[in-house]
Every structure is written in structure tokens, then in C-alpha cells.
Amino acid sequence: MQSAFDRRRINGPEDSYHPVFANEIHESSSHVHRIRENRKISDIRPIFLQPGLISQANGSAYIETESMKIACSVYGPRQSKNTAYNEKGRLNVEVKFAPYSCELRRSPLRDAEDRSIAVAIQQALLSSVQLEHFPKSTIDIFLVIIEADGIEGCIASGSIAASTALADAGIDMYGLVTSCATAVKGTDLWIDPTQEESNTANGTLILSCMPALGIVTNVWQSGRIAPSEILACIDACNDRCTDIHSVVAQALLDSAPNKI
Amino acid sequence: MASTSISKAEKSYIQAGLLANPPRRADGRSLHDFRVISLETGFAPLSNGSAHLSIGRNPHNGSGGTDIMASVKLEVESIEEDASDGGRIVCNVSCSPSAYPHLTSGALDDLQYDLTTVLHQTLSHPSLHPKNLSIIPRKKSWLLNLDLLVTADAGNIYDALFMAARAALWDTKVPRTRSVEYKSPKSLSSASGDMDVDQDTTSGFDTRKVAHATDFELPDYWDEGEILEGRERWPVAITLNLVKTIHFLDATLQEEASCASRLLVVHSYESPTSPTVQSMRMLGSEELSILHLKNLIKEAESHTNTMFSSLTAKLEDEDFRRNQKARERFGKRR
Numbered sequence: 001m002q003s004a005f006d007r008r009r010i011n012g013p014e015d016s017y018h019p020v021f022a023n024e025i026h027e028s029s030s031h032v033h034r035i036r037e038n039r040k041i042s043d044i045r046p047i048f049l050q051p052g053l054i055s056q057a058n059g060s061a062y063i064e065t066e067s068m069k070i071a072c073s074v075y076g077p078r079q080s081k082n083t084a085y086n087e088k089g090r091l092n093v094e095v096k097f098a099p100y101s102c103e104l105r106r107s108p109l110r111d112a113e114d115r116s117i118a119v120a121i122q123q124a125l126l127s128s129v130q131l132e133h134f135p136k137s138t139i140d141i142f143l144v145i146i147e148a149d150g151i152e153g154c155i156a157s158g159s160i161a162a163s164t165a166l167a168d169a170g171i172d173m174y175g176l177v178t179s180c181a182t183a184v185k186g187t188d189l190w191i192d193p194t195q196e197e198s199n200t201a202n203g204t205l206i207l208s209c210m211p212a213l214g215i216v217t218n219v220w221q222s223g224r225i226a227p228s229e230i231l232a233c234i235d236a237c238n239d240r241c242t243d244i245h246s247v248v249a250q251a252l253l254d255s256a257p258n259k260i
Numbered sequence: 261m262a263s264t265s266i267s268k269a270e271k272s273y274i275q276a277g278l279l280a281n282p283p284r285r286a287d288g289r290s291l292h293d294f295r296v297i298s299l300e301t302g303f304a305p306l307s308n309g310s311a312h313l314s315i316g317r318n319p320h321n322g323s324g325g326t327d328i329m330a331s332v333k334l335e336v337e338s339i340e341e342d343a344s345d346g347g348r349i350v351c352n353v354s355c356s357p358s359a360y361p362h363l364t365s366g367a368l369d370d371l372q373y374d375l376t377t378v379l380h381q382t383l384s385h386p387s388l389h390p391k392n393l394s395i396i397p398r399k400k401s402w403l404l405n406l407d408l409l410v411t412a413d414a415g416n417i418y419d420a421l422f423m424a425a426r427a428a429l430w431d432t433k434v435p436r437t438r439s440v441e442y443k444s445p446k447s448l449s450s451a452s453g454d455m456d457v458d459q460d461t462t463s464g465f466d467t468r469k470v471a472h473a474t475d476f477e478l479p480d481y482w483d484e485g486e487i488l489e490g491r492e493r494w495p496v497a498i499t500l501n502l503v504k505t506i507h508f509l510d511a512t513l514q515e516e517a518s519c520a521s522r523l524l525v526v527h528s529y530e531s532p533t534s535p536t537v538q539s540m541r542m543l544g545s546e547e548l549s550i551l552h553l554k555n556l557i558k559e560a561e562s563h564t565n566t567m568f569s570s571l572t573a574k575l576e577d578e579d580f581r582r583n584q585k586a587r588e589r590f591g592k593r594r
Contacts, residue, residue, distance in 0.1 A: 222381050234550060
């Protein structure tokens, strides 16, 4: 049987397993109801946001929260090739997980999970960009996830990074988009969950909004949540989004002198 | 998802009709009316459960409408990691090119990915997981493959997909299995009277339960099996199409092309009075205020209520038709 599936790369063995360390076996059994150390359940993790990191792109941003690192670059507005005339510009979001970003190695080729995150981020940004100003053009947003901490974290941090990068590129926007994720565990709402917290939660919800205008651009929910809890989640996320908005605005102001 | 391209004049005409007082739609329905839904379960004899659903089919010649065929096939899987102990569910949506003749194969693949992701993320969530998919604990379990085929799309694809998925899963029967243990034959070489060899006596103090089962068999080849557990939990979806301040349900293709955004909410009714939300997605480029979003979520719940009760009634009716009535008809023939 041909074991070289991809001739351009040096393939490892067909079957490989993640090593289990002795001290990990004892830890994993107590994970289920571990209380958060370092922060309250209503606190988000501190965000490091740096616009303008990739000089080659029109605009870029790098976001880092505890164990989530995403680099985003924006190219555009540039000419749409191969597409029919469209009087509104197109927003094209592409997400790529680096092979070393998750616990299990990811394939270097694109797969379905990349696309679902890209669709969610595009939905979050779609109503914030003034696409009527760019007929026949495309704005390309490329996100590389260097270290991932759950899908919810990727979508939330990714949309913050993408919105910052768009602002860094000087593209006309109605407002900055910020996102926040919440996990429902029993009766508690845990804001900004890590991967293991969202895996053990009943359900998770991500809200993307423009706090400056007070409107919601995207809602993404998965798992089992009662309708009353959904309304509470939306309120909690909305408050946090306003806090994150000031972080983003400050980061853009700080980097403005470098652009001149 | 622009399945048709329509002119601005037509878009504004449809929107004006929806916003008018009283609202007017092309086929005369009210804002919250559905087209005729027809459902048949068990159309695929080789699958463990199947359903054929269509929305808006022309009653005279059976043409038109959104048409979905859903089928469930169970496979035996050897467990490699803990994740698949207790079975797992995989959903897959494929769109036939005949349903989307204007899309290139790349765009069709993207559409399939998107539909598959929404369905898979919702239906394979642990909160909906049925309990009778395990065969031998920690060794073998059932892999449930739910495949949906879209043969025609006349609007409202998400509602149709979730309804067809629920119907197929309701119809699914899991074959009964029996664990089999292999014992090594006792050695026959020692002559009966020469030596008294003590057998291994099991001590009464030994309370370990060691799983000896290594394989399984089907006790009855012709038995279809037991019903898949958790059939009340399978969710139903409702798509609220949004135009300015109003929302409407079950959009045709032209109506979908004229409304800029949609909210998809999926509810599960484990207990009949208090539904839980299993999934929510926003699609489109219009914005919503927080208050409007909350109102829409409440409205979605009331719409799903009606849809769920009528779907369950129809599914129970289908069960009756295929089992009881079929037996009565067969009995009359003899």
C-alpha cells in the first residue's frame, strides 16, 4: 500500500499516538469540576493585542490571550478576479490552523473545521465594513491560528483580531467588532472559557457585536442551554464586549504613531 | 446563500409586500405559515432508519419543493480512544448538483461543508447522545452515520434538514447484540484417576468484575432491533427570515434572496413543556439590536412548539401505519 499520501512532504508513520505522562493520568480525573484558579467566572482573560505586526500586509493584528495566539493580516481592497460584477465589495475570510496549534497534530491541508470558523468570523464582520464603498473589490482576511484553545476561543479572538486588522488597514468601517464567549455549566455562566471548560459545559454561546453602535452582528450557540439562560448569556457577553472594545481602541491608538 | 439572483425591483417588491399591512406573500400565505410538508419514513429498506421529507411539493403532480432524503446506517467500530466509547454520531449532508445547477463544484462543496457543519455540531453534541449505542464496553460500539441528501431546494433548507434528520433518527432501530466469551478448552491429557488436580476455585471474597466478553453476535438475524434511545430529544429547527422589524417563516427562493439576514434557532424538547436551545446561528449581513435578538429568540420558541407537536404526531402516525396497519392488511389477505 502506498504510504506516501502527500509526496511534497515527509510523512510520519501512519499511526501515531499522543504520549501520556504519568502525572497527567491522576490530574485528568479531577478535571470535571475544577474551579477556576486566577480569575472569577465572570472575568475574561487578559488580552494582548498588537496591530501592525506584519509589514507586508495592508493591515494586521496579533492577539494573544492565555493560551490562544492568532495572527491576522488584511489585504485589500484589491481587484476581484474571476467573479462577476458586484456593486458591493466582497469580504473573504480564510482561517488556517497551524499543524502544531492543537494537542493532536492537524493536517497542513485545509479541512472542514477551518471553514466553519471562517464562516463565523465572516458573519461577525460582514455588517461592520462599508462594503458599498468598494465595488468590484475584495478584502482578503487571512488568519493563522498559532495556538488554539477551543473553537469558541478561536472564533471570539479571531473576530477581534480581524476587526483590529481591518482598522489598521484603514478600511472604512461602521464600528469595531468585539466578541465574547460564554459557557453554561449547571446554573453558572463562565465567561471566556478555555477548551476544557467548554468541553465539560452544557453549552456555549459566542456573541459578536459592535459596542459603539449597540448592535449584534453574530450569534453562535452550541450545546444545550435553556432559553432563559440564553438571554442571560447574551447580556453577560454584551457587557464584556464593551470592556474589550476599550482594549482594542487603546491598542489602535497606541500603534497609530508608528503608521505615520 | 443566494440560490436565485433577482433584480432590485423584484427584491423591493417582495419586501414591500412583507412589510405591508396586512402582509402579502406571493402564494397568499401569512407571515408564519408553512407550505405543505409531506413526510414518509422507512423508504430505504437497507438502512436502519430513513425518512423522505419535502416542503412545498405540488400536490397534483408531486413536483417542486424542497426535497430531502435522510438515512441512518449503523456500523460496528472498534474503540481506539475513550472518545468513541458509547458510540458516536456522524452527520453528513450532500447536495445533489441537480438541486443547485447554477453552482460550480467548488461552491457546491462549500455549501455542503456549511450544511454538514451545522447539522453535525448540533446532532453529535453529548447532550443528545443516545444511550444504547454501546456493544461491548470499551471494545466495540456502534457508529451511527446519518446521511442527508438534498435533491431539490426551493427554500427553507435548514428546517427541512433538521426535520428529516429527526424523522430518520426517530425511525432508527439498533440491532440487538449479545456478548460472546471465548473459553479455552480444558486439557484432556490427565487421566481421570491418576492425579487429583485442584481446579481453580473461585474464592467468595473475589469481587472483581473482569470483562471477559471479546466478541458479539446477533441473536436474531431477522430482528430489526430496539428503538434508538432518546427519540424525544432530537431537535427541530426554525429559520426566522428578517426584514427590518418583521420576521417570516418558510421562505421560498425569491423571498430568501430578498431578505438580507436569517436567524436559525434549534430547539430540543426532552421535556414537553420546557425546551432547550441546542443551536443558534445568524446568517446574513443585516444587524440586530440586542432587544430585537432577544424577542426573536422568544418568538422562535413559540413557533417551534407548533412544529414539534405536529411532527411528533406525524411520526407516531407513520409508526402506526407501518406496523399495526401493515399487519392488519396482511391479515386480511390470508
